[in-house]
Each structure stands twice: as structure tokens, then as C-alpha cells.
Amino acid sequence: MVERQAIHAVHADDHEELLERLGLLESFKSGELVCGNCERPVVEHGLGLVRMNDAREIEVACAEATCRKSDGREG
């Protein structure tokens, strides 16, 4: 597994604000933003995790327990 830097562990309450700040809110709502783990639209289960990868790209995981814990780190 590649090293990743968790930039935020988000709670459901403030995920929209975070996504908006990252410019991802529209993609999230339209279903274009997919979970990096299960590759389903994040909006289906809600946002579980947002982080930045080595390429400085934002990666997201949905709120499915298996997805948000796949990195072994949260909060």
C-alpha cells in the first residue's frame, strides 16, 4: 500500500463544507465522485474519508465500513 497523508477525517456534518472547499461538492452530488476503494459513487453511502495521495490528488472513500477503514487510519 502506498503511503498516504490523511488530510482530514470528516464527519457527516461537515463533509459538504469540506467538499465545497476542495471543489468537489458538485461531483459528489452528481455521483461523479467515486469511492477510491469500491469505485461506487460516494453519494450512495455518503462520504467516509478524504485524503491526499502522493500525486497530490484528492482521494475519497465512501462511508461503507470496509472502505473508510481500508487505509487503517481514521480520525
Ligand SMILES: [Zn+2]
Ligand atoms: Zn466505497
